[in-house]
Amino acid sequence: MDDSTNIIDIKGIGEKTAKLFGKLNINDVGGLLRNYPRDYETFKEPVMISDAPAGEICSVRACLAGNIAAKKVRNLTILNFEIRDAGGQIFMTYFNTSYVKSMLKKGLFYIFRGIPLKKGGRFVMEQAKIYKPEEYFKLTGVMQPRYSLTAGLTNNMVTKAVKQALAHYRFGEDYLPEEIRETQQLISYGQAIEDIHFPKDFEEMLIARRRLVFDEFFLFLLALRKCKEHNEVLQNIYPMVEVAETKRLIEALPYALTGAQKRVWEEIRQDLQGEKVMNRLIQGDVGSGKTILAFLSLLMCVSNGYQGAMMAPTEVLARQHFEAASKLTAKYKLPFVPMLLTGSMTAKEKREAYEEIKSGRANLVIGTHALIQEKAEYKNLALVVTDEQHRFGVRQRETLAGKGENVHVIVMSATPIPRTLAIILYGDLDISIVDELPANRLPIKNCVVSTDYREKAYRFIEKEVQAGRQVYVICPMVEEGELEGAENVISYTEKLKSALPSKIQTAYLHGKMRPADKNQVMEEFAKRNIDVLVSTTVIEVGINVPNATVMMVENAERFGLAQLHQLRGRVGRGEHQSYCIFVSGSDKKQTMERLDILNHSNDGFFIAGEDLKLRGPGDLFGIRQSGIMNFKIGDIYQDTDVLKRAKESVDALLLRDEKLEEDGHLPLKLYMDEALNSVDFRTI
Numbered sequence: 001m002d003d004s005t006n007i008i009d010i011k012g013i014g015e016k017t018a019k020l021f022g023k024l025n026i027n028d029v030g031g032l033l034r035n036y037p038r039d040y041e042t043f044k045e046p047v048m049i050s051d052a053p054a055g056e057i058c059s060v061r062a063c064l065a066g067n068i069a070a071k072k073v074r075n076l077t078i079l080n081f082e083i084r085d086a087g088g089q090i091f092m093t094y095f096n097t098s099y100v101k102s103m104l105k106k107g108l109f110y111i112f113r114g115i116p117l118k119k120g121g122r123f124v125m126e127q128a129k130i131y132k133p134e135e136y137f138k139l140t141g142v143m144q145p146r147y148s149l150t151a152g153l154t155n156n157m158v159t160k161a162v163k164q165a166l167a168h169y170r171f172g173e174d175y176l177p178e179e180i181r182e183t184q185q186l187i188s189y190g191q192a193i194e195d196i197h198f199p200k201d202f203e204e205m206l207i208a209r210r211r212l213v214f215d216e217f218f219l220f221l222l223a224l225r226k227c228k229e230h231n232e233v234l235q236n237i238y239p240m241v242e243v244a245e246t247k248r249l250i251e252a253l254p255y256a257l258t259g260a261q262k263r264v265w266e267e268i269r270q271d272l273q274g275e276k277v278m279n280r281l282i283q284g285d286v287g288s289g290k291t292i293l294a295f296l297s298l299l300m301c302v303s304n305g306y307q308g309a310m311m312a313p314t315e316v317l318a319r320q321h322f323e324a325a326s327k328l329t330a331k332y333k334l335p336f337v338p339m340l341l342t343g344s345m346t347a348k349e350k351r352e353a354y355e356e357i358k359s360g361r362a363n364l365v366i367g368t369h370a371l372i373q374e375k376a377e378y379k380n381l382a383l384v385v386t387d388e389q390h391r392f393g394v395r396q397r398e399t400l401a402g403k404g405e406n407v408h409v410i411v412m413s414a415t416p417i418p419r420t421l422a423i424i425l426y427g428d429l430d431i432s433i434v435d436e437l438p439a440n441r442l443p444i445k446n447c448v449v450s451t452d453y454r455e456k457a458y459r460f461i462e463k464e465v466q467a468g469r470q471v472y473v474i475c476p477m478v479e480e481g482e483l484e485g486a487e488n489v490i491s492y493t494e495k496l497k498s499a500l501p502s503k504i505q506t507a508y509l510h511g512k513m514r515p516a517d518k519n520q521v522m523e524e525f526a527k528r529n530i531d532v533l534v535s536t537t538v539i540e541v542g543i544n545v546p547n548a549t550v551m552m553v554e555n556a557e558r559f560g561l562a563q564l565h566q567l568r569g570r571v572g573r574g575e576h577q578s579y580c581i582f583v584s585g586s587d588k589k590q591t592m593e594r595l596d597i598l599n600h601s602n603d604g605f606f607i608a609g610e611d612l613k614l615r616g617p618g619d620l621f622g623i624r625q626s627g628i629m630n631f632k633i634g635d636i637y638q639d640t641d642v643l644k645r646a647k648e649s650v651d652a653l654l655l656r657d658e659k660l661e662e663d664g665h666l667p668l669k670l671y672m673d674e675a676l677n678s679v680d681f682r683t684i
């Protein structure tokens with residue numbers, strides 16, 4: 001059994017389960033083994049109720065004390081009952097969880113596992129997991145992996161599949177050269193894969209994780225070097241001249257460009273008129289005004305008679321950019337002919353779009369990754385604006401080259417990474433920083449609260465909506481059960497509807513919805529037909545609704561500061577005062593201290609720096625923290641030291657053997673060639 005073995009060839013996996021794995025983009029054994037746990041659960045010995053730590057996951061051994069009361073609120077069935085042990089009692093609450101009633105028998109002991117919270121002077125637990133004692137004690141003593149799931153696929157099914165795969169997997173020769181493994185004190189790839197799924201303890205998991213994070217950064221940086229060599233020789237075959245349209249647009253805007261925007265715009269103009277192809281990163285804090293710079297660049301391109309394209313990581317954002325470009329075109333009579341191209345369009349719509357693009361009539365193509373992958377052909381594509389999720393690497397460049405020779409590229413990034421990291425991670429690009437927020441911005445007012453505060457928060461939300469504003473509420477999970485003790489969008493939306501007046505329109509959005517449904521919800525929100533949008537972090541990147549002034553983040557302790565800052569950046573984008581409420585499910589001192597940084601700063605670069613300082617090597621907020629830059633397991637904030645060591649190793653390796661021709665480097669060369677041609681290395 002090896003990476004290419006089809007998932008259905010694993011014992012115990014049939015057609016139906018293989019389809020469920022397919023939903024998680026896991027189709028072969030390689031994908032299954034590289035689908036790293038998102039977290040681990042350690043099932044500790046149950047404690048007495050009187051010793052249960054408030055705000056932290058724990059297990060208690062108790063029995064039903066009295067009857068299970070059920071009440072219906074709109075389409076929500078709420079169960080309430082009490083459990084007792086010799087040391088005290090806890091009041092239990094379940095939402096839409098019918099099995100509980102049939103499961104619990106009076107007089108029998110069960111293990112209840114969840115997060116006890118103090119509410120109104122008594123201990124409460126919501127949605128606790130229930131185990132029979134004999135089941136529970138089988139799980140204690142080892143770290144149980146927790147995987148990302150999808151409806152119908154349980155954690156148990158994934159765990160069993162990984163166990164089966166490992167039992168029959170044949171690891172080939174380790175592609176990482178021996179001298180690097182020794183210098184960096186890294187375990188073998190095979191050992192790392194085994195231990196990342198089933199570590200005997202936290203220490204062993206960290207050692208395994210370090211090898212896998214090193215590999216991810218090492219391969220990324222090695223490929224980056226290939227990009228840099230590739231880019232350096234590209235001549236500018238689309239010379240451009242200054243055009244009146246851009247000057248006219250800048251003067252017509254309802255605001256003056258900030259000094260930083262003016263500086264970056266000058267750098268872009270120089271590039272587009274220069275000898276070499278532009279490969280430029282525009283890095284700026286959330287809400288700093290990067291999008292208008294993209295439009296100005298595309299306007300210069302189009303006004304010089306060429307075509308431009310703008311890629312977004314999600315359909316929702318692509319539509320937002322398309323609407324914005326269409327509005328700008330109509331309002332300021334610009335020479336854009338915008339065309340939207342996304343994966344969820346019908347075949348007929350795509351055919352028509354391809355025709356418009358190929359003929360050159362559509363001179364501004366906006367879409368998701370589809371616009372460089374699908375069959376779209378361009379007449380004279382000269383500039384692509386993309387984002388850090390899709391930045392071009394060796395493979396994407398080849399795809400892109402098929403769309404247009406020596407295309408100018410702008411990568412937009414809202415990731416406030418310190419310059420030292422940016423130089424490493426964007427080594428193939430020139431870097432422009434938009435380090436200034438528009439003058440009219442009111443600093444966002446923040447507060448970090450416990451779950452007790454929810455009722456007050458809902459009253460505040462009600463007041464803001466009555467004043468004509470809109471609200472985001474973020475939950476880490478889509479549906480019940482994905483992550484122990486975390487809020488999920490679907491049941492939270494029901495709870496919120498019952499807590500707010502019925503005239504307030506509340507809806508939810510998450511990444512597993514059909515694209516058409518997601519677009520519909522975002523359009524309704526942008527048109528103010530939805531007042532409160534409950535979402536997962538899928539809205540994190542780029543969504544711009546200036547009328548939204550409240551961002552409430554549930555389980556804030558489960559997010560990195562950089563990600564919380566990105567989420568906060570979805571508000572404070574207009575002239576109204578905005579607010580951010582971080583609800584922490586844990587009142588641990590360290591958690592509150594970390595979240596408190598957000599209370600004292602709205603500057604993404606400062607926050608990222610503080611986040612780095614706060615995190616020690618063993619300080620793991622879940623196996624990987626931020627979806628930033630699409631790394632599967634590496635986190636550029638918590639693994640900065642590994643990133644720097646990977647960079648040193650790449651530099652030393654290429655200094656000694658630039659073409660990887662030495663015998664000991666052949667497995668790496670083969671792996672790199674294969675990886676760059678087969679795996680969709682979005683960031684490579």
Ligand SMILES: Nc1ncnc2c1ncn2[C@@H]1O[C@H](COP(=O)(O)OP(=O)(O)OP(=O)(O)O)[C@@H](O)[C@H]1O
Nearest residue numbers: 255256257258286287288289290291292414438542
């Ligand atoms: N110089 C400026 N003065 C005032 N408002 C501005 C300025 N530049 C942009 N804006 C407005 O600020 C809002 C945010 O701008 P934009 O969406 O470009 O930010 P961004 O940097 O792309 O943020 P994100 O990274 O979150 O997408 C928009 O409504 C835009 O019209």
